[in-house]
Amino acid sequence: MMRYPFRKHRILARDRRMAAVHEAGHAVIAMHLGLEVLGVHIRPNPTDDIHTEKSYLGQATYEPPSDPNHHRMIAVAGMVAEEVWKSHGPAYEYWPGLMTDPACMSDTDWAGTGCEPGEPDDELIAAVDAVEDLLAWELMPKLTALSRKLIEADSRRTPDAILDVMEMLGHRVVRPDPSSHPWLFTAAA
Numbered sequence: 001m002m003r004y005p006f007r008k009h010r011i012l013a014r015d016r017r018m019a020a021v022h023e024a025g026h027a028v029i030a031m032h033l034g035l036e037v038l039g040v041h042i043r044p045n046p047t048d049d050i051h052t053e054k055s056y057l058g059q060a061t062y063e064p065p066s067d068p069n070h071h072r073m074i075a076v077a078g079m080v081a082e083e084v085w086k087s088h089g090p091a092y093e094y095w096p097g098l099m100t101d102p103a104c105m106s107d108t109d110w111a112g113t114g115c116e117p118g119e120p121d122d123e124l125i126a127a128v129d130a131v132e133d134l135l136a137w138e139l140m141p142k143l144t145a146l147s148r149k150l151i152e153a154d155s156r157r158t159p160d161a162i163l164d165v166m167e168m169l170g171h172r173v174v175r176p177d178p179s180s181h182p183w184l185f186t187a188a189a
Helices: 010-031 066-085 097-098 107-113 122-138 140-156 161-167
Strands: 037-044 057-062 172-174 184-186
Touching: 010 066, 010 122, 010 140, 037 122, 037 161, 057 066, 057 172, 066 107, 066 122, 066 140, 097 122, 122 140, 140 161
Parallel strands: none
Antiparallel strands: 037 057, 172 184
């Protein structure tokens, strides 16, 4: 029997943290570019093998950007956020090698770049560098705060936790009497 170096609870915690950082990266960059973030969440991925598959997944939904470069920046933001988080800061000179690995991003994220998986062009590398500079310095406090909120919302799985995330995304949240509707949010004016 093969022994794995990490126990299940540690793998689940790591995957949840990385999913939160990844989705927060997409959302924070979209907000920084002036786009409305409609929602962001993480959730467990039902899998039988947490040693080879991610045990957590997520999704960020945002207003579609009209600028192709903004679309690229948002698409790579999740992967860049994970790498900046793991290295505790920028990872300069690291990107060209990583970006030639098709598995460095999901198919959905690659589709947003305008490049084939594993075949980055100069514009994509420039977008990665720009996102790295933002997330490693100016936007790191927002990345950290939103990641923590996503983890908290996943732990609590209550309407109030979801509303806390929506408030952080800039939505005006209405918390009605619990007897009327469980929760409601509207876009910020």
